[in-house]
Amino acid sequence: MKRKITLKVNGKEHEVNVDPETPLLYVLRNNLGLKGPKFGCGLSQCGACMVLYDGKANPSCLMSVENATDMEITTLEGLVDEEGNLHKVQQAFVEEQAAQCGYCLNGLVMASVGLLKKNSNPSDEEIQAALYRNICRCGVHPRVIKAVKKASTS
Template sequence: MTFTLNVNGTKHAIDAEDDTPLLYVLRDELGLHGARYGCGVGQCGACTVLSNGSPLRSCVVPASALGERSLTTVEGLRAEDGSQHPLLRAFIAEQAGQCAYCIPGMVMTAAALLKHTPQPTEAQIHAALDANLCRCGSHNRIVRAIQRAAKELAP
């Protein structure tokens, strides 16, 4: 089946089976390796991308089912002026990723949170990240990074 995906502002013609997970298309067809294969059942968050600004577990959604949705991967996350997104700068500054396997999913989930809740409380950050797993125990640094980015993004 051939279908079109709008990924990071660019439309791509994709030729894949109907049930091919979005994660496989992103990684294997488009060469976007930010979203990671973690659990394969949508429970760890390593594969998180944004679909029309909302978090989406790309390992469990068939790419062919996305239609005209705008998809953003960590590679496409940019500030409004096109520079590095404040979340990415904050994650680096706070050294939020120990092994960094979960970081793309954490960043994308945090981007959605900050878009809808520009100044989240610590409890709101914890709630947003509740379904994203980090085996290294970097949660405190991840929360600090999101708080730092929120301050930078504040008007």
């Protein structure tokens, strides 16, 4: 049964008419047109659907839209500032060429941003621990670690 639900996404309030049990990922992509978070496994195990809930990186594929109503949600698109400048983590990923096929990119960036919000100067081990939920089959993790280190110093 559909009902009106208000979400705060990327600093703006959005009203959607959906079943409250709909996964947040589906609402972000299908109702709000945000393509940063991607469907990967649907089990919160791969990281492709990662978003920030109140500044903390978490998967969005199993979170119901109803449970997200009291959170400030940030997607990959919300990291870019009003002038169109990339977030320092996004810029560091570009500079370090920390992407290959790009499917995992959303999750890696969002997990990195979440990490730097709570720890502005993480060690390699702390970066690896923050990225453990992100599967990348292309093997870019060494470049990702380098990018996160670069973003932490900028």
